[in-house]
Amino acid sequence: MKVLLISANTERINMVTMPLGLGLVAAATRRAGHDVTFLDLLDDADPEAAVVRAIAATRPDVIGISVRNIDDQTRDNPRFLLEQVRPAVMACRAGTRAPIVLGGAGYSIFPDAALAYLGADFGVAGDGEEAFPALLSRLQAGGGPAGLPGVHAAGAPAAAPAAFADALDSFPLWDEALDPIASAAGPDLWLPVQSRRGCPNDCSYCSTARIQGRRIRSRSPRRVVEKLAALARAGFKRFYFVDNSFNIPHDYALEICRLMKELAPGVEWRCILYPHLVSDELVSAMAGAGCVEVSLGFESGSSRVLRQMHKRFAPADVRATSELLARHGIRRMGFLLLGGPGETRETVEESLAFADSLRLEALKTTVGIRIYPGTPLARRAVQDGMISPEDDLLQPRFYLTPGLR
Numbered sequence: 001m002k003v004l005l006i007s008a009n010t011e012r013i014n015m016v017t018m019p020l021g022l023g024l025v026a027a028a029t030r031r032a033g034h035d036v037t038f039l040d041l042l043d044d045a046d047p048e049a050a051v052v053r054a055i056a057a058t059r060p061d062v063i064g065i066s067v068r069n070i071d072d073q074t075r076d077n078p079r080f081l082l083e084q085v086r087p088a089v090m091a092c093r094a095g096t097r098a099p100i101v102l103g104g105a106g107y108s109i110f111p112d113a114a115l116a117y118l119g120a121d122f123g124v125a126g127d128g129e130e131a132f133p134a135l136l137s138r139l140q141a142g143g144g145p146a147g148l149p150g151v152h153a154a155g156a157p158a159a160a161p162a163a164f165a166d167a168l169d170s171f172p173l174w175d176e177a178l179d180p181i182a183s184a185a186g187p188d189l190w191l192p193v194q195s196r197r198g199c200p201n202d203c204s205y206c207s208t209a210r211i212q213g214r215r216i217r218s219r220s221p222r223r224v225v226e227k228l229a230a231l232a233r234a235g236f237k238r239f240y241f242v243d244n245s246f247n248i249p250h251d252y253a254l255e256i257c258r259l260m261k262e263l264a265p266g267v268e269w270r271c272i273l274y275p276h277l278v279s280d281e282l283v284s285a286m287a288g289a290g291c292v293e294v295s296l297g298f299e300s301g302s303s304r305v306l307r308q309m310h311k312r313f314a315p316a317d318v319r320a321t322s323e324l325l326a327r328h329g330i331r332r333m334g335f336l337l338l339g340g341p342g343e344t345r346e347t348v349e350e351s352l353a354f355a356d357s358l359r360l361e362a363l364k365t366t367v368g369i370r371i372y373p374g375t376p377l378a379r380r381a382v383q384d385g386m387i388s389p390e391d392d393l394l395q396p397r398f399y400l401t402p403g404l405r
């Protein structure tokens with residue numbers, strides 16, 4: 001089949017993010033024998049015109065669109081970023097009768113609501129590498145998606161839950177369509193690398209279980225680092241590990257660092273750390289392998305609030321991790337997420353004083369927590385009368401302890 005894949009993200013908030021996930025779907029779709037055209041709308045001055053041109057040039061049988069961001073997670077003046085995807089979907093509808101399939105991190109959190117909002121035909125929640133080619137086979141044979149894990153159809157009853165494959169090494173690591181995008185992105189690009197999926201941490205507000213599941217699924221460290229080293233030889237020197245928590249599991253992270261030092265000397269990289277059980281050995285290995293900055297999402301300096309968030313660490317763990325990082329010369333970008341259940345004026349002051357005392361290189365403070373469906377925070381928000389149980393939460397809603405403002 002002729003397949004047109006469109007990355008609909010046009011945002012540069014925080015940093016340029018490459019469409020790695022859609023690239024992996026593209027590679028899996030090519031492997032399954034289809035003819036793939038890739039369109040990245042990030043730098044297009046007129047995204048709709050680009051879609052119209054791509055449809056005229058390729059005459060696709062199926063169109064896949066990746067949906068990364070729903071909103072910017074900001075309580076004051078939130079931006080509803082999903083709105084930006086609608087014109088692309090409408091341009092597809094106007095130019096062809098090919099079915100439109102959605103996927104991506106943002107989509108996976110809201111499979112039915114996003115499908116309805118955008119007016120697409122199908123959606124794939126979770127990993128796309130197996131589900132999308134499976135859907136193409138069904139469509140090619142004239143069938144529908146009934147029973148395919150994670151595949152939703154517009155207007156149909158609830159889909160089977162997404163399947164999260166354990167054997168990530170059987171999935172591609174890259175796609176040729178990503179080469180020109182990476183080359184054009186310029187020196188500010190931190191090229192995304194993913195070694196693991198899934199997160200077992202169960203933070204009370206987090207949406208990751210819907211996107212990647214709770215089980216950690218890993219690629220072989222050597223395969224990941226060999227790909228990274230090949231990209232480094234091609235001239236890319238800055239990387240971003242997009243894994244949910246780089247340090248989990250500990251020994252896996254150590255092995256990645258050991259191999260990076262050996263196979264990709266001279267690169268710089270960043271990652272996200274979960275500040276629990278972070279050893280001196282690991283931080284030293286990270287620094288030795290080129291890690292220059294970590295995102296330290298500790299969210300609060302109050303033990304009580306951390307417990308409410310279901311964090312597995314206490315402020316003392318955050319301090320120990322932060323000190324280790326400073327000692328090894330790794331910059332620390334801290335995060336505070338204020339206003340959740342149990343927050344009071346005193347715990348806010350405690351968190352601010354705690355964050356100050358860490359002497360971080362940067363701190364991002366967010367007031368009000370974005371409520372995601374199916375989370376303990378969403379259930380609490382219903383109990384507290386902040387949202388109705390019927391709210392699909394696609395339009396951003398935030399938890400802010402009453403009276404705190």
Ligand code: B12
Nearest residue numbers: 011013021064065066069070071103104105124127128242
């Ligand atoms: C790493 C990360 C970042 C890094 C990115 C670094 C980099 N160099 O890329 C940083 C910290 C910079 C960042 C910033 C932001 N992020 Co962010 N980020 C993530 C994270 C943890 C991983 C994303 C990733 O790279 N995944 C790896 C790729 C391989 O997976 P994937 O894209 O999901 O693709 C797979 C599937 O989704 C599917 N798929 C993808 N596309 C398609 C298409 C089709 C057709 C199909 C069938 C399937 C399919 O198949 C792929 C392979 O299996 C996710 C959470 C998560 N666990 O997903 C949040 C996440 C995507 N981010 C989110 C947000 C909000 C943001 C920001 C807006 C925050 C802000 N205000 O600054 C910015 C936006 C940045 C931008 N310019 O767009 C939200 C989006 C949801 C929402 N509310 O909108 C998420 C989901 C986190 C959350 N809160 O739940 N982010």
